[in-house]
Amino acid sequence: MTSHDTTSRDDKPFAIDAVGLTKIYGSGNTEVVAMRDASMQVEQGEVVALLGPSGSGKSTFLTAVGLINPPTSGRITIKDQLVLDGETAQTNLRAFRRHHIGFIFQKSNLIPFLSAAENVQIAMQLNGQSLGFARRRAIELMDYLGVADRADGLPSMLSGGQQQRVAVARALANRPSVILADEPTAALDGHRGRQVMELFAKVAHEQGAGVIVVTHDHRALDVFDTIYEMEDGLMHKQQHNVQQGAH
Amino acid sequence: MNLAAKDIRHNLGRFALTTFGIGMLLMVVMGMGGIFRGIEEDATLLVTRVDSDLWIVQRDTKGPFAEVSRVPPNLVYRVSAVPGVQSAREFVYHTIQRERNGNLIRIAVMGLSWPTDKGEWVPLISGRILKQNHFEMIVDESLGIALGETIKLGKETYTAVGVTKGMLSLNGDGLALFTIADAQAIQFDQPGEGVRLERASREARGERSELGLRQPSLIEQAVKPSIELPAIARPQLSAVMVTLAPGSHQDRVSEIISGWGDVSVYTQEGQKELLIKGLVEKVRRQIGLFRILLTVIAAIIMALILYTLTLDKIHSIALLKLIGAPNTVILGMILQQALLLGSLGYGIAYLVGQKVFPLFPRRVILNDADLLQLAGVVLAISVLSSLLGIWKAMKVSPNEALA
Numbered sequence: 001m002t003s004h005d006t007t008s009r010d011d012k013p014f015a016i017d018a019v020g021l022t023k024i025y026g027s028g029n030t031e032v033v034a035m036r037d038a039s040m041q042v043e044q045g046e047v048v049a050l051l052g053p054s055g056s057g058k059s060t061f062l063t064a065v066g067l068i069n070p071p072t073s074g075r076i077t078i079k080d081q082l083v084l085d086g087e088t089a090q091t092n093l094r095a096f097r098r099h100h101i102g103f104i105f106q107k108s109n110l111i112p113f114l115s116a117a118e119n120v121q122i123a124m125q126l127n128g129q130s131l132g133f134a135r136r137r138a139i140e141l142m143d144y145l146g147v148a149d150r151a152d153g154l155p156s157m158l159s160g161g162q163q164q165r166v167a168v169a170r171a172l173a174n175r176p177s178v179i180l181a182d183e184p185t186a187a188l189d190g191h192r193g194r195q196v197m198e199l200f201a202k203v204a205h206e207q208g209a210g211v212i213v214v215t216h217d218h219r220a221l222d223v224f225d226t227i228y229e230m231e232d233g234l235m236h237k238q239q240h241n242v243q244q245g246a247h
Numbered sequence: 248m249n250l251a252a253k254d255i256r257h258n259l260g261r262f263a264l265t266t267f268g269i270g271m272l273l274m275v276v277m278g279m280g281g282i283f284r285g286i287e288e289d290a291t292l293l294v295t296r297v298d299s300d301l302w303i304v305q306r307d308t309k310g311p312f313a314e315v316s317r318v319p320p321n322l323v324y325r326v327s328a329v330p331g332v333q334s335a336r337e338f339v340y341h342t343i344q345r346e347r348n349g350n351l352i353r354i355a356v357m358g359l360s361w362p363t364d365k366g367e368w369v370p371l372i373s374g375r376i377l378k379q380n381h382f383e384m385i386v387d388e389s390l391g392i393a394l395g396e397t398i399k400l401g402k403e404t405y406t407a408v409g410v411t412k413g414m415l416s417l418n419g420d421g422l423a424l425f426t427i428a429d430a431q432a433i434q435f436d437q438p439g440e441g442v443r444l445e446r447a448s449r450e451a452r453g454e455r456s457e458l459g460l461r462q463p464s465l466i467e468q469a470v471k472p473s474i475e476l477p478a479i480a481r482p483q484l485s486a487v488m489v490t491l492a493p494g495s496h497q498d499r500v501s502e503i504i505s506g507w508g509d510v511s512v513y514t515q516e517g518q519k520e521l522l523i524k525g526l527v528e529k530v531r532r533q534i535g536l537f538r539i540l541l542t543v544i545a546a547i548i549m550a551l552i553l554y555t556l557t558l559d560k561i562h563s564i565a566l567l568k569l570i571g572a573p574n575t576v577i578l579g580m581i582l583q584q585a586l587l588l589g590s591l592g593y594g595i596a597y598l599v600g601q602k603v604f605p606l607f608p609r610r611v612i613l614n615d616a617d618l619l620q621l622a623g624v625v626l627a628i629s630v631l632s633s634l635l636g637i638w639k640a641m642k643v644s645p646n647e648a649l650a
Contacts, residue, residue, distance in 0.1 A: 059649070063646065063649065068569060068644075068645045068646055068649075069646055094568060094571050094572075094573065094645075095571060095573070096571075097569070097570070097571040098570065098571020098572070098573075099571070101571075103569060103570065105648075105649055109566055109569075109648055109649075110566075111563045111566055111567070112257065112563065113250075113253050113254045113256070113257030113258070113560075113563070114248075114250075114253055118248060118253070121248065122248060122250075122567075122570070122572075123570050123571075125248055126570065126571060126572050126573075126576065127571075131248070154257070170570070182649075
């Protein structure tokens with residue numbers, strides 16, 4: 001492996017530094033290479049869009065960076081801490097996820113037996129926050145996302161869009177260093193979708209979080225600082241948005 | 248935030264129904280234990296209530312409750328003469344089954360050594376003790392014979408002059424206390440035809456014997472009623488009960504009487520032990536095995552229910568792992584549900600049992616030690632039954648949240 005810069009242009013450690021990620025499923029005749037030598041550096045405060053057709057390896061990359069599905073080889077460093085070296089965890093991945101990573105997925109993925117507010121609260125309570133604090137921040141975030149009036153409703157009582165906004169609130173709850181979103185606006189209308197993307201950008205810039213968003217929604221691409229594209233498991237950096245990226 | 252409670256609230260109907268089912272199963276386990284305690288207590292109740300220091304029974308038999316014991320009536324006088332014996336009483340005990348008001352009634356007949364024993368030791372709930380040598384009885388309320396009511400047994404009619412409670416035989420039959428003479432009359436009652444045949448038989452035997460041929464007056468004597476024949480002994484007793492004089496040594500008195508060749512001696516505790524070991528032991532093992540079986544079934548059902556509840560939550564568990572919930576949170580959720588299921592089931596078993604058990608035909612006794620033991624068993628099976636669900640939950644990958 002060649003030498004590799006671990007800091008960004010402004011000498012801050014990268015929020016996400018994924019180098020040479022390869023993921024191979026199966027072996028021999030059944031071997032499938034889902035991701036091949038994919039690298040990405042996301043600076044603190046940077047919002048990255050990841051584009052690509054279905055089956056190109058976007059979700060594999062996202063779950064690898066999210067420390068859910070370790071790569072077969074490659075290294076993942078988050079905020080200057082090496083967390084995965086190939087399949088070998090360098091730290092307690094679950095605890096690391098709890099403290100540093102916020103997830104939003106295509107399906108809202110809320111816990112069905114918890115109310116909307118409790119779904120947001122649980123992320124904070126697992127992180128040791130008090131019930132009172134967690135409740136207040138949950139309502140705050142839900143208010144910002146326009147779903148505070150449904151705080152006590154169960155997920156089954158919310159529309160798809162409302163559920164997705166609750167999931168966004170949960171991902172932001174712990175002020176994570178990294179936010180990973182897989183098609184987060186799929187269930188939202190254009191206006192709400194853009195609002196969520198702008199929220200990611202705001203959070204990224206204000207909190208210094210690195211955000212990766214897998215999206216097909218080309219209407220909001222101007223919100224992103226950098227755009228990557230994946231095809232057949234290969235990662236290509238496509239565009240750096242100068243206006244947004246030079247913050 | 249209590250995830251277990253939140254999940255239960257979400258599936259309240261199913262959880263409540265499951266808990267009720269487990270409760271019913273545990274009630275059966277609890278009831279079986281109570282039935283055994285009832286049998287055990289019924290078996291020793293009479294020995295306890297009679298409160299005799301020593302029981303003298305037919306040699307090499309285990310006493311009147313365990314098997315047939317026959318001792319001669321004059322044994323009472325022999326025993327009374329032993330140093331250290333304050334009093335000796337006759338004891339007659341047998342069970343009869345008669346039809347009354349169209350129903351079968353089983354009565355444990357016990358003879359009181361009139362006039363020494365008029366039933367003063369019997370705890371009466373109404374009426375009085377025996378006041379005459381014949382035709383009176385004290386009955387247990389379970390027999391359904393009211394105070395003042397009469398019942399025909401053999402050729403005589405007996406009146407209930409006293410009613411007692413909880414005086415049961417080891418089979419759970421209600422006790423009726425008569426004088427010894429009445430108890431024996433009931434025991435050895437023969438229909439008229441039987442008496443006539445017996446007397447004819449005695450006459451025939453006399454006519455065939457050489458003595459009868461030489462002395463025909465003997466044949467005339469032989470056909471008289473048994474009670475008029477000095478050669479025919481009085482009906483035998485079941486046992487003799489001994490009360491020791493204050494300060495006398497039980498072992499010493501027992502040793503003297505044991506030296507006689509025709510009787511065996513048991514202390515009160517010895518008699519109880521014989522009853523429990525001899526008669527109740529098999530019942531205890533039978534019920535014990537049945538309880539174990541039911542407990543295992545309850546554990547299996549609980550395990551399957553908790554496993555199903557866990558399967559229903561697989562996605563949520565994966566999601567919790569995804570957002571970084573430590574294993575303790577997930578284990579805690581399943582374990583708390585298991586413990587809640589077990590403890591609520593136990594509570595239901597106890598409360599419903601309190602209403603249902605008194606309706607059982609035999610006594611169901613729930614004592615604190617048994618209840619505590621069952622609580623411990625329920626706690627253990629709750630934990631054990633959650634293991635299957637916990638094992639499944641541990642195998643869940645956070646990836647499954649994305650599926």
